[in-house]
Amino acid sequence: MIKKHKYKMRTKQVFVLLLLTVSFFVISSCETDETQTVANFTELVMSDEFNVDGAPDATIWGYDIGIGDNGWGNNELQYYTDRTENVTVQNGVLIITAKEEQFNGSSYTSARLLTKGKFEQTYGRFEARIRVPYGKGLWPAFWLLGDDSNGTQVWPQIGEIDIMEYVGDDPTRVFGTVHGPGYSGAEGITKSLELDGDRFDTGFHVFGIEWGPDYINYYVDDVLYNQITPEDVPGEWVFNRGPFYIILNVAVGGALPGSPNAETVFPQTMLVDYVRVYKNSYNQ
């Protein structure tokens, strides 16, 4: 399927370059599935390839534990833990497992990893290669939150960049969103990408943003599918400051995906092959 996309892109290439003359659309001949050239920043500053079995690298990843306030603000149903059952590294991938089990009053458990206080950065290219779970009620995400300056600032003023979100009953579609003051929650500025003849839960796909002053570009594999700029948001652009940290999680239930139903199979896993962050080579 990746190949099909590439073929399409190449046939469109001439038109794209002529009509849009957007310099980010530089599409070279493709070699492997993991290669994508819709981004320009190449100076790697942090990566976790998840090559060491066991708990994730504690110098990069911390955890949110519990149920948060109102199910992490979304009436989510899971209890986040850092137990091996919910988060572990095996065979070169990070595995976040959502389970159906009674745990501290919740009916599901899962995990939410974050780099807050360990790795934070303004601008750059944030990319992960992920295979998502499936089934009604599953809600995995790869996203960024702005640092809260020791609690002196609150969401949505801190800014949120959702690089990849997906709901398990729509396995052919992912969406990328920004939230800020005046455009948070359901009013976030969002766009989705739908695969033609393929699904996100049956193989790995690369999800990324390239983020610089006054723009955030969204890509999946070798498809650059959205650019968000200050003109696109109805409120203050809160993405020209930082830093932001990375979050990887699998939520169960909540307002967006709805609750699991009789067809939902547990346990469900999100597999992360790598997380890589590159420096903004234009402005830093």
Add this chain to the structure above:
Amino acid sequence: MKNITFTYRKMIFLLGCVFTLIVSCERELSDEAVFATFPTTAEVFIDAPVGLGTNFYFPYNGSKATAWTVDSEVSYQGNASMRFDVPNANDPDGNYAGAIFRIDGDGSGRDLSGFDALTFWAKATQAVTIGEIGFGEDFGENKYVTTRTNIDLTTNWVKYVVPIPDPSKLIQERGLLRYSAGGIGPVGNEVGYTFWLDEVKFEKLGTVAQPQPVILNGQDVIQQTFNGSIINLAASGLTQTFNVSGSNVTVNTTPAYFLFASSEPSVAAVDENGLVTILKKGTANVTAELAGVLAEGSLEVTSSGNLPAPPVPTQPAANVKSIYSDAYTAVTGSNFNPGFGGSTTQISEADLNGNKVQIYSNNNFTGIIFDSTVDASALSHLHIDIYTQQSSTSVEVQIRDVGGNGEIETNVFTGFPDGDDKDFRFTISGLTPGTWTSVEIPLDGDLAAQKNNLGALILAGGPDFILDNIYFYSE
């Protein structure tokens, strides 16, 4: 395409010889020449049947043979669709519509292994549920019959998907489409309607994923039985479920899609048809997989060894109307596995040196449904031979007369006969474990006045027992 195939196949032997002898290093060509390949054509019906040949429409017995036509007035795309006129129940030409579409010609077929589903657009004259639509039926081996059941059509064109349980199996499939549809309304008074299919074809959707094959309704069944018994894993249905673009679609399948395995083949051997044959005393676990995915559901079967031989009936055949016995010819066929909703019963038939018995395991309620009713007005008793290994075994036998309308009618609140039905109930208990007991049940109670349309025996409780020599007779 047909010509090419024929020519090719005639040439195989010659080509094989020539290249093997002369250029034996040309591995690719000689390898290729070994296998006949079949067309990979996707389309079944677009604006006309595609590649089916001349003689391809075969209606089911009892269905209205003219139900299908090509409709050039109605179509989803192009200029024609498949039109199906489902008849009224009183249609003299057949009271339902159903048929297979099979590629004409022995040895024909298509290679469907590159697809993952049969798809079509459909609508009907009213919102209606179509009983069955699928593929894989060829009136030959019917090896890969795959059916999606209870498909809800609307009055608007909607696309439907029938996933292929394991595409790699379908390298020469003749049965490209099958359907069966009855009218709407009360049994016996159904009213017909019309539905259309268009753009019927096989596709590689890429969105058919996450297979969940199931045997034995997904239950881990524990069954106690005897040497010589045969348990049919397919009797309770074999299914494959895929997540198709976010929600599940389940199809009924055949054993040929599955790979069955026994943990102790010397105790219980399982063949490619899903028939488990019990060979000796012991315990075995039988599981199945489909395309490498372990099926939900399993059978743990324990044989207690040899079953004592049942009694030999002594009634003269002239006095008997038999339902199940090796001593008499049955007056009617019967359904021993009616699959009542909520029933937990496992039923298997064992062959003890040519004498067949019915083994009931974990029975709450089941029945023996006669294919045609039995007139017992001149008969006085029902005979049953029963065997159990537990002294607590207690089975209620309900002899049901179904009345003139031939329908089993039961009050859903009381469980007693309704309409023109009558029954007589008799509880068998106090049995001696490890031996056969002959039970003579009089046709008493309400049956004394109405026993000319006996239609079923309902069996409640037990839970574990074996039956043989079930017949009505006169003293």
